Each structure stands twice: as C-alpha cells, then as structure tokens.
Amino acid sequence: QGRSWECMSDCADFSSYLSRCHSFRVESGCFMAYDHPNYMGNQYFMRRGDYADYMSMWGWSDYIKSCRMIPQHRGQFRIRIYERENFQGQSHELMDDCDNFQERYRMSDCQSCNVMDGHWLMYEQPHYRGRMM
DSSP, X not given: OOOOOOOOSOBSOGGGTOSOOOOEEEOSSEEEXXXXXXXXXXXXXXXXXXXXXXXXHHTOSSOOOEEEEEOOOXXXXXXXXXXXGGGEEEEEEESSOXXXXXXXXXXXXXXXXXXXXXXXXXXXXXXXXXXXX
C-alpha cells in the first residue's frame, strides 16, 4: 500500500524517491540493504522474496536508506582469511561455507581477508550470527 518505487541497480540514497520504506519485495537477484545513505551503517543481505516487516525482523530502528545490487557470480568461490591485520598471521583458504572458522582452523581471530573469487558474507559471531562485516 502507499507509494512505491522500483530499484533495479545501486541506490545511494532512497530519500529522493521515498521518505520512508516500510516494506519491499526482491523480484530477482540479490541486494545488500543499509540503514544509512551511501551504503553505510547496518547492512542486511536480501534475496528474492517479500519483506513486509523487515524492521522488526532485523531488529532495526530505522528505515532502509540505500542498497547495492550484488552481481551474480557463476564461477568458483575463494577467500583467504588471516588471523591479523594487513594479511599477517595464520591464514587459510576457504572455498565453501564455514559456520565457525575459529573452531575449524584453530584461529583466535580473523582481522583481514583477501577475496579471490566470488562474493562472501562474513559475520562477527560463529554460526552466521551478529553483524555482517
């Protein structure tokens, strides 16, 4: 209900189109939504589907202000994670999902990474919990 707007690519600031976005539908592809303009603030990964009450679902207190389209990737997925900043310390290469790399690889932390192929979502807590990085 109400005004609607169709977004088919990146949008750095929704305010010129809608003052508030209460719900949305992703008809195809994947997007990353942000609660501040210019792709800043909390973020949430969205795939095809309806998001009628995303604010309570994600625990947000504000509306989506910007979004980025994630291009489809049809190749391999590879990332190298490092225990320390600036690609230092113990490192491991991943090619698939890992719900707890600290446990799997006996790493104390992950402070830097090098994405070699594909797109990756990283979370601050094990088992895909906490904020996305």
